[in-house]
Amino acid sequence: MGISLTFLPGQLRNNLLIEQIIQIRLQYRVKLPDAIFASTALQVGATLVTADQELTKVTSLTVVNW
16 A cells, blocks of 8 residues: 555556556454545655544554544
8 A cells, every 4th residue: 555646647557546446445443534634644655643542553654543
């Protein structure tokens, strides 16, 4: 996970993001909105600041508990 999508065409980038969202949802058993947040943060290399403890399940994601 965490594929950089910066230089890919728009449709391909969207498809890869959707695939990653599905993979995170299935692998970590998180809700769809959490999978979307996690995937988006991974794609751009961001740290996610949240009070949602569910997101700490995604081990490849850097999470700061607020």
